[in-house]
Amino acid sequence: KEFYKYCVDKIGSEDKSIEIYLQTCMPVSLEEGVLALDVPTPFGEDQIRARYLDKMKRLFAETGFGSDIKLVVSSENQNLQPHRERVETPRRADEGASKNGLNPNYVFSTFVVGKSNRLPHAASLAVAESPGNTYNPFFIWGKVGLGKTHLMHAIGHHIAVANPITKMLYVSAEKFTNDLISAIRNGSSDGFRTRYRDLDVLMVDDVQFIAGKEQTQEEFFNTFNTLHNAKKQIIISADKPPKDIEGIADRLVSRFEWGLVTDIQPPDLETRVAILQKKAELKNYMNIPEDVIMFIAQNIPSNIRELEGSLNRIVACSDLNHEPINIENASIWLKDLIKEHPTGAVTIGLIQQLTAEAFGFSVEELLSKKRTADLALARQAAMYVARMKTNEPLIQIAYAFNKKDHTVVIYACNKIAELIKTDLRIRSFVDNIVNKL
Numbered sequence: 420k421e422f423y424k425y426c427v428d429k430i431g432s433e434d435k436s437i438e439i440y441l442q443t444c445m446p447v448s449l450e451e452g453v454l455a456l457d458v459p460t461p462f463g464e465d466q467i468r469a470r471y472l473d474k475m476k477r478l479f480a481e482t483g484f485g486s487d488i489k490l491v492v493s494s495e496n497q498n499l500q501p502h503r504e505r506v507e508t509p510r511r512a513d514e515g516a517s518k519n520g521l522n523p524n525y526v527f528s529t530f531v532v533g534k535s536n537r538l539p540h541a542a543s544l545a546v547a548e549s550p551g552n553t554y555n556p557f558f559i560w561g562k563v564g565l566g567k568t569h570l571m572h573a574i575g576h577h578i579a580v581a582n583p584i585t586k587m588l589y590v591s592a593e594k595f596t597n598d599l600i601s602a603i604r605n606g607s608s609d610g611f612r613t614r615y616r617d618l619d620v621l622m623v624d625d626v627q628f629i630a631g632k633e634q635t636q637e638e639f640f641n642t643f644n645t646l647h648n649a650k651k652q653i654i655i656s657a658d659k660p661p662k663d664i665e666g667i668a669d670r671l672v673s674r675f676e677w678g679l680v681t682d683i684q685p686p687d688l689e690t691r692v693a694i695l696q697k698k699a700e701l702k703n704y705m706n707i708p709e710d711v712i713m714f715i716a717q718n719i720p721s722n723i724r725e726l727e728g729s730l731n732r733i734v735a736c737s738d739l740n741h742e743p744i745n746i747e748n749a750s751i752w753l754k755d756l757i758k759e760h761p762t763g764a765v766t767i768g769l770i771q772q773l774t775a776e777a778f779g780f781s782v783e784e785l786l787s788k789k790r791t792a793d794l795a796l797a798r799q800a801a802m803y804v805a806r807m808k809t810n811e812p813l814i815q816i817a818y819a820f821n822k823k824d825h826t827v828v829i830y831a832c833n834k835i836a837e838l839i840k841t842d843l844r845i846r847s848f849v850d851n852i853v854n855k856l
């Protein structure tokens with residue numbers, strides 16, 4: 420992974436476009452000097468092979484870790500990828516980026532990829548690389564604040580840079596509706612139609628807004644058909660999957676499902692931490708202690724906009740009050756955003772109690788430094804359950820077991836995960852604890 424960062428830095432500083440590709444790849448294994456890189460799309464693989472692979476191999480050889488790199492396309496995405504042509508996409512620096520009503524910060528390189536958004540992100544890249552030829556329409560749904568608009572704008576920027584003459588329009592469904600209303604009022608329906616139909620790419624954000632609005636749906640239906648027939652790219656977002664949006668005509672729902680429907684889920688803890696780190700870096704927020712990042716990630720679980728807002732707020736509060744950024748202050752500044760733990764929530768303490776009981780120890784023994792095999796196993800089982808059943812960060816779990824290092828928890832989780840596959844005794848202990856929770 421270190422080599423990998425090194426590689427992105429080295430090549431990335433000379434050629435910005437590689438960042439987009441490399442940031443979506445993941446090093447997956449290093450065996451006999453061969454590094455395997457997981458590439459989300461066949462197109463990405465083509466690009467890397469054609470433009471960067473030789474250079475990466477040279478850099479890799481310099482590290483002394485090995486000499487060869489192979490690219491693999493992740494199987495989770497592979498099935499979704501139709502064959503695509505090899506296309507060279509000449510790129511210029513972020514030029515022209517803020518035209519089109521697109522937010523210049525919403526680009527692929529600022530979008531953090533994790534388990535919760537890996538698929539929509541990979542699919543967005545594919546659409547951006549080859550608009551009209553992959554998933555059409557491309558439909559992203561998810562709750563508010565999870566990155567739908569960010570991804571749509573990122574697609575827009577990518578297309579605009581690769582092909583500046585693309586005719587592209589990004590609108591909220593609300594704007595589409597208002598435009599239609601004023602076109603009707605002013606008798607300028609033709610102008611409206613030209614504006615929405617003479618396009619290569621149409622993006623409509625938050626399409627749930629047109630629910631229950633029949634005339635808007637009728638017009639959108641016709642717009643959709645015209646564009647789709649001409650193989651123009653349509654990108655749509657909503658807060659629910661097409662079928663679940665009440666008040667949308669069936670014929671529209673079925674069209675929304677023609678292409679790819681993909682969802683963005685709330686990010687897991689690691690992704691939240693990564694997003695906070697990325698935002699801190701982008702905003703040049705220095706000196707935000709790691710435990711404060713953890714604290715925010717842990718307490719703001721389900722909305723990335725709030726996550727970002729929290730970060731901005733603690734920086735602002737610290738500046739204004741001349742107070743240091745630490746957990747204590749952060750918990751005061753973010754009080755209204757931090758959701759109280761619901762009563763009866765699963766805590767590490769409860770897990771420790773139940774584990775001690777199940778294995779026939781006291782909690783003191785479980786947390787002691789004693790190292791008999793059974794005690795060690797019980798501790799590991801408790802860490803494993805804590806990892807599965809609470810949202811506590813690894814380091815917090817480690818602390819709760821009087822360990823200073825989160826890798827102890829990772830080790831424990833891997834070990835128990837392996838054990839329960841074959842060892843029925845351990846499996847029933849773990850099941851027992853989980854059931855009691």
Ligand code: ADP
Nearest residue numbers: 529530531563564565566567568569694723724
């Ligand atoms: P939505 O449209 O789903 O309501 P947005 O796209 O407006 O959400 O995202 C809300 C905020 O969170 C934006 O500032 C966006 O940059 C940020 N954000 C969302 N997902 C990510 C991500 N994966 N990486 C970085 N920032 C993200």
Ligand code: MG
Nearest residue numbers: 567568569624
């Ligand atoms: Mg949005």
